[in-house]
Amino acid sequence: MQAHDLWETTPPSRAALQSTEPFAIDTLSCTQWLQWIFIPKMGKLVQAQLPLPAAFSISPYIEEAMKMQAGCDSVLAVTREIDQLFEQ
Numbered sequence: 001m002q003a004h005d006l007w008e009t010t011p012p013s014r015a016a017l018q019s020t021e022p023f024a025i026d027t028l029s030c031t032q033w034l035q036w037i038f039i040p041k042m043g044k045l046v047q048a049q050l051p052l053p054a055a056f057s058i059s060p061y062i063e064e065a066m067k068m069q070a071g072c073d074s075v076l077a078v079t080r081e082i083d084q085l086f087e088q
Contacts, residue, residue: 004071006031023061030065034075057083 001007008031011017016027023033038058045052059079066072 001031001035001071001075004074006035006069006071006075008032008035011036023058023065030062031069031075034062034079052086054086056086059083 012028012032016024016032017036019025019027021027023030024037025033028036042052044050059076059082062076062079063072066075
């Protein structure tokens with residue numbers, strides 16, 4: 001995401017981060033959700049050695065949400081790898 005200038009330096013508002021919608025679709029862009037919710041949440045689970053989610057797939061959302069955005073293919077390649085890890 002950084003290579004394609006999709007990484008933000010300023011976080012979204014607290015209210016935007018507290019969305020209860022899937023992927024925070026009502027308050028965040030796809031890349032904001034990845035950067036500010038998904039990546040930190042997965043990092044916390046790994047650091048705390050907590051169980052990771054099973055059988056989930058984020059790539060279909062990423063593909064649709066970013067289809068017209070620069071860097072889509074690169075981000076999608078990574079999310080597909082993540083999806084494959086959780087399919088096992």
